[in-house]
Amino acid sequence: MGGIILGKSTSDESEKLSLAIYALSEVATKKIKSGIILLEDDLDIFCNSILSRDEDAQIKLINNLCNEDKSTDLLIEQLIPKTADKLGNMWKLDQVSFVDVSFAIDRLQKLIRIYEKKYLGPLYYDFKGPPVLLILPKTETHSLGIITASMIMKKNGVNPFLALGYSKSKLADLINSIDFRLFGVSVSCDTNIDECIELSKFLRKIQPNTPRVLGSKFEFSKENKLIIKDLFTKITSDPVEAIKSLV
Numbered sequence: 001m002g003g004i005i006l007g008k009s010t011s012d013e014s015e016k017l018s019l020a021i022y023a024l025s026e027v028a029t030k031k032i033k034s035g036i037i038l039l040e041d042d043l044d045i046f047c048n049s050i051l052s053r054d055e056d057a058q059i060k061l062i063n064n065l066c067n068e069d070k071s072t073d074l075l076i077e078q079l080i081p082k083t084a085d086k087l088g089n090m091w092k093l094d095q096v097s098f099v100d101v102s103f104a105i106d107r108l109q110k111l112i113r114i115y116e117k118k119y120l121g122p123l124y125y126d127f128k129g130p131p132v133l134l135i136l137p138k139t140e141t142h143s144l145g146i147i148t149a150s151m152i153m154k155k156n157g158v159n160p161f162l163a164l165g166y167s168k169s170k171l172a173d174l175i176n177s178i179d180f181r182l183f184g185v186s187v188s189c190d191t192n193i194d195e196c197i198e199l200s201k202f203l204r205k206i207q208p209n210t211p212r213v214l215g216s217k218f219e220f221s222k223e224n225k226l227i228i229k230d231l232f233t234k235i236t237s238d239p240v241e242a243i244k245s246l247v
Contacts, residue, residue, distance in 0.1 A: 038065075038074065038078045038079055038082060042061060042065070042079070043079070043082055043083065043086060045057065045061055046058065046061050046079060046083055047083050047086050047087065047090075047104075049061065050083060050087075050104045050107050050108070051087075051096065051100055051103075051104055053103070053107075058107075058111075062075055062079075062111075065079060071118075071119075072115045072118045072119045073119070075111075075115060075119075076112065076115060076119045076148075076151075080108050080111060080112065083104075083108060084105065084108060087101050087104050087105070088101075112147075112148060112151075116151060119151065119155070120151060120154060120155055121155075128159050129154075129157045129158040129159045130158050130159060130181040130182075130246055131158070131159045131160075131161060131178050131179065131180050131181060132153065132158050132159070132160050132161070132180060132181060132182040132183070132184060132243065132246070133160075133161050133163060133174070133175065133178075133180045133182070133183050133184065134146050134149065134150055134153075134160050134161065134162050134163065134184045134186065135163045135166065135171070135183065135184065135185045135186070135199060136162070136163065136164045136165060136186050137165070137185065137186075137187065137192055137195040137196060137199060138165045138195065139191070139192045139195050140165075140186065140187065140192055146162060146164070146184075146186045146215075147162070149184070149186070149215060149239040149242075150162055150239075152239040152240065153239045153240075153242070153243055156239070156240055156243060157243075158181075158182075158243050158246070161174070161178065161180070168202055171202070171203075172206060175203075175206050175207060176206075180207070180210060181210065181211075181246045182210065182211050182212075182213065182242070182243065182245055182246050183203050183207070183210055183211070183212045183213070184212075184213045184214075184215055184242055185199055185200065185203075185212065185213070185214050185215065185232075186215040186216075187214065187215065187216045193224055193228075196214060196228075197224075197227055197228065197231060200212050200214075200228075200231040200232055201231065204231065211233040211234070211245040211246070212231065212232050212233050213232060213233060213234045213235070213236065213242045213245055214228060214232040214234070214235045214236075215236065215237060215239075215242065216235060216237060233245050
């Protein structure tokens with residue numbers, strides 16, 4: 001990306017960035033159980049350490065938070081998503097470059113992978129609850145949101161399977177081999193709504209009695225809202241809320 005700084009254009013790169021930031025914010029939807037509130041000073045320090053690529057400062061702050069909270073919940077459920085939101089706002093205000101924010105988002109992704117096992121814990125990590133299928137349409141360009149949603153679902157007692165950009169034939173093979181109790185479709189951009197609608201019709205045809213949940217935060221047009229309401233059992237950005245639709 002060679003030092004390019006983006007403004008407010010609607011280029012492919014800016015869309016991918018907005019999707020990445022949206023996806024990271026999905027981690028924040030799990031109901032917070034920790035009584036500890038993340039301080040704004042800690043958020044600023046962590047954000048600056050991510051931007052400056054200061055790994056020592058990142059590790060120090062993460063260790064302090066995890067020791068204080070006696071878990072990694074504060075890291076996964078507050079620090080990472082709030083940092084992503086802050087970076088997104090800084091980029092919108094032209095306070096940081098696209099390259100800087102791209103690196104920061106990549107670093108946050110790596111941190112999620114590093115702390116996944118600690119967040120889930122040994123019991124949750126090996127637990128095999130009711131199977132749910134989480135589908136990322138082919139037109140979606142980023143998988144972090146659906147991956148973090150699967151972590152939260154797993155910690156809340158279900159067994160998520162991920163289908164990232166699957167063809168309809170491959171989806172059908174998977175659905176026919178496993179008795180899924182819930183289908184989830186993730187969408188973060190309104191340009192992908194048409195594919196989500198087609199996916200829901202396809203899923204309903206194969207398994208008409210299995211609930212279908214659309215994972216999304218943005219407002220739909222009146223026309224799409226009526227179609228989506230008919231095709232999906234529930235629309236929510238909260239993975240915990242989504243699994244309440246389990247059959």
